[in-house]
Amino acid sequence: MMADVQLYYDEMDSPIGTLTLISNGEKLVRIEYGEMDRRSDQMNKWVASYFGDVRFVHSPEKVVLAKKELQTYFNKQNREFSLEFEFHGTPFQQKVWQALVETIPYGETKSYKDIAVAIGNPKAVRAVGGAVNKNPFSIIVPCHRVIGTNGKMVGYNGGLDKKEYLLAHEKQAVGTF
Secondary structure, eight states: OOSEEEEEEEEEOOOOOOOOEEESSEEEEEEEOOHHHHHHHHHHHHHHHHHHSSEEOOOOGGHHHHHHHHHHTTTTTTTOOSSOOOOOOHHHHHHHHHHHHOOOOTTTOOOOHHHHHHHTOOHHHHHHHHHHHOOOOTTOOOGGGGEEEEEEEEOOOOOOOOOOOOOHHHHHHHHGG
């Protein structure tokens, strides 16, 4: 049986390890920590929820802009991402992810409560945490900038070491732009 949909991917090295970039051919649909072959079970489960039967095709040219923008981010030459990406998640998750993009400037942090307030649902702190954990666009949609209300580092899908690196990287780069 042939897959109905093709998704295109490539991997890139970064200071926080390998990133797998996935595109629908026009827009980025996910950034995953780790190599594609090591994340295939998780990826297949995710794509089944949003795309159905999918065939992954290694195609570096489909993610060139994403790689370039991430490389300039890591090289402290870029604070913002202009590439097009497409959210796949529940309406609530998408609202949270959009709030991350719109309300947390480069080099700053906000708490889960701040995000809950920003989306007009101040009691949804736990639900916001769940949505942040499911963010399909690590780095580009800045879930690493969300911290606990007490200012402590809490949870990060890629691991706290990556979150700490990204926050320190942005703090160091703030004066370089």
